[in-house]
Amino acid sequence: MMKKDELEDMFKDSFENFEADVNPGVWKNIQTGLKGAGLGLLGKMLMNKIGSNAIVAIVSSAAAVVATVLVMNGTSNQTKETTPQANSEPKIIVDTQKPSVDEIKDFLATDNNVSKQEVVVQSESNEKETKNTNGTLVIKKDKKAIEALLSDNNIASISSSCVGGAVPLIINLSNIGTGKINKWTFNDGTKPMTGANPVKYFDVPGLYTITLTSTSADGKTSVDSLKIEVTGNSSLPSMPAEFSPNGDGVNDVFVFQSKNIVNMSAKIYDRNGSVVYDYTGTDGKWDGKNKKGEKVKPGIYLYVILADGVDGKKYEQNGKINLTR
Secondary structure (H helix, E strand, O other): OOOHHHHHHHHHHHHOOOOOOOOHHHHHHHHHHHHOOOHHHHHHHHHHHOOHHHHHHHHHHHHHHHHHHHHHHHHHHHHHHOOOOOOOOOOEEEOOOOOOHHHHHHHHHHHHHOOOOOEEEEOOOOEEEEEOOOOOEEEEEOHHHHHHHHHHHOOOOEEEOOOEEEOOEEEEEEEOOOOOEEEEEEOOOOOOEEOOOOEEEEOOOEEEEEEEEEEOOOOOEEEEEEEEEEEOOOEOOOOOOEEOOOOOOOOOOEEOOOEOEEEEEEEEEOOOOOEEEEEEEOOOEEOOEOOOOOEOOOEEEEEEEEEEEOOOOEEEEEEEEEEOO
């Protein structure tokens, strides 16, 4: 079979010095034919004046040129297709999530069974960079670092029966770590507690932090903390129907009862609508005297109580109270 280079050389050698003799009058006739008779007459004139052999030669030359271009273009495309591709860099996956205790245990248990096909490189950052056979790099924490982390975290680890609720809130706490000496502190002003399973009581709404400091048998200390959100159920309970401020120590005052109230105002009216007593605060009461400190007469009085709760709501209560002596 003839090679591509030999075919190209053959066309070049065959038509390199070829030149068809054309009478100058032919060109004049061609111009006349273009203006008058059109392409059909032009073709006929060329056949008569140049001859069929000359036309065949011209067509053959054009075919040779086209064939040469196609061959060269095909060679160029084949060269592009066979160009080697650059090796892609291996994909790097970095696990930044903190492993769970079970994941750490599984890792420690299977770390000695790493495939021999993996290449392990110890880096200065105390991490392991493992290159799998599929070209993927997986960075793992050093075994000793994980053991140290697991050991420290297990000394102090708070377990709580709940992390929030409405007052009164009782929480059962426990240290599920390995610590032997435990100290529990709270930011609500109460005293610290000791022991592994204390019980904490919250009666005031707020956001609190429970902190556990625990020491292991070998003297290592670890700290853990937990946020507790205590909400309030604000209300104005039912008021008493009567009271007797006679100094006998029994039902001597009218107490403005409330629950989880941050602010309160109370006013006492007589039958004529006059204010005989008013109060602003949170723990108010009326002892049966007017603003001047004088004892009022027995009878029916009206009260109006307005309050703001810890839950952000406003409360109002009004009614009648019977004063007896």
